[in-house]
Amino acid sequence: MKVLLVEDDKVSRIAIYRYLSENGFECISLRSVKNALDVVFEQAFDIIFCDINLEDDSGFSLLEKIRESLLDIPFIFITASNDDDIIHEALDKGADDFLRKPFHLENLQTIIKRNIERKKIDFIRRSSNKESILLHAIKALIAALEAKDSYTSGHSLQVARYAHMLGEALGLFAEEQFILELSALLHDIGKIGMPDNILKKEASLQDDEYNLAKEHVIIGSKIITEINDLQEVATIIRHHHERFDGKGYPDGLKGDAIPLYSRIITIVDAYETIRAKRRYSDQQSMGYAFEELIKHSGTQFDPELLEVFIRMIRSTLSLKEKPKLQIE
Numbered sequence: 001m002k003v004l005l006v007e008d009d010k011v012s013r014i015a016i017y018r019y020l021s022e023n024g025f026e027c028i029s030l031r032s033v034k035n036a037l038d039v040v041f042e043q044a045f046d047i048i049f050c051d052i053n054l055e056d057d058s059g060f061s062l063l064e065k066i067r068e069s070l071l072d073i074p075f076i077f078i079t080a081s082n083d084d085d086i087i088h089e090a091l092d093k094g095a096d097d098f099l100r101k102p103f104h105l106e107n108l109q110t111i112i113k114r115n116i117e118r119k120k121i122d123f124i125r126r127s128s129n130k131e132s133i134l135l136h137a138i139k140a141l142i143a144a145l146e147a148k149d150s151y152t153s154g155h156s157l158q159v160a161r162y163a164h165m166l167g168e169a170l171g172l173f174a175e176e177q178f179i180l181e182l183s184a185l186l187h188d189i190g191k192i193g194m195p196d197n198i199l200k201k202e203a204s205l206q207d208d209e210y211n212l213a214k215e216h217v218i219i220g221s222k223i224i225t226e227i228n229d230l231q232e233v234a235t236i237i238r239h240h241h242e243r244f245d246g247k248g249y250p251d252g253l254k255g256d257a258i259p260l261y262s263r264i265i266t267i268v269d270a271y272e273t274i275r276a277k278r279r280y281s282d283q284q285s286m287g288y289a290f291e292e293l294i295k296h297s298g299t300q301f302d303p304e305l306l307e308v309f310i311r312m313i314r315s316t317l318s319l320k321e322k323p324k325l326q327i328e
């Protein structure tokens with residue numbers, strides 16, 4: 001654990017430095033705001049202790065610069081003052097705690113532990129909040145899309161489920177799975193801007209209608225690119241109708257040049273579309289769906305991914321069909 005100590009009083013500085021060093025902390029001790037600014041953005045500190053009155057400036061100016069930079073390190077003021085106004089001002093400006101002079105050196109460890117724990121909890125709370133707001137917004141977007149065409153209702157969710165299963169079979173990490181599933185959920189979000197007469201048309205589309213329908217990958221990608229954290233998802237959506245042989249759209253990417261998660265979605269999207277009952281088609285068997293996919297292996301679909309997908313669906317099914325163990 002690395003501590004930055006900014007204190008111009010020599011006796012306090014040496015006492016705190018010695019105590020922290022003897023108790024397993026790495027401590028950098030400095031006397032001025034200028035010296036502190038030289039190191040604080042260069043090195044990674046876990047906590048800062050800072051006197052309010054320093055030889056060249058006030059500790060407040062160090063605090064302000066750190067908070068302006070969005071560096072989220074616990075900042076503890078060391079002060080001999082009992083002035084409530086100073087305490088309130090410090091808290092308003094983002095100080096986390098106070099160490100009042102005179103103090104017992106033993107209190108330092110408690111203050112360090114308490115403030116680092118608080119920051120961690122704060123971080124978890126903020127990130128889970130952000131995530132749940134984002135997920136709610138995404139669910140609302142998908143509901144809006146599916147409200148346009150009740151026959152495709154559930155398609156995005158089912159595609160995301162299959163993508164999750166294939167991701168697991170490929171050994172993706174949790175964060176990678178999150179990106180893949182979000183992309184699968186949102187892959188057709190661009191259809192939200194598509195005219196109903198094209199979206200719901202049962203007969204095959206005319207050339208100009210087909211060209212308009214193809215735009216959904218670009219529209220979807222543009223919608224999602226507006227969300228800062230989801231740039232990768234926007235790219236995956238853009239390429240989910242590319243073909244392995246390079247004859248897909250919108251960019252005609254070929255083979256491995258197509259993002260991996262787009263290649264996954266291409267397969268599971270096709271499988272779900274064949275298997276589900278829609279206004280324009282009946283539900284087809286698993287065997288029929290596999291035959292259709294295999295026909296296009298290496299042309300539309302990545303052959304290696306397709307093989308893993310088929311094997312994974314078959315083994316999931318055989319697991320389901322295994323008789324339950326009889327326990328006596």
Ligand SMILES: [Fe+2]
Nearest residue numbers: 187188240241
């Ligand atoms: Fe699509």
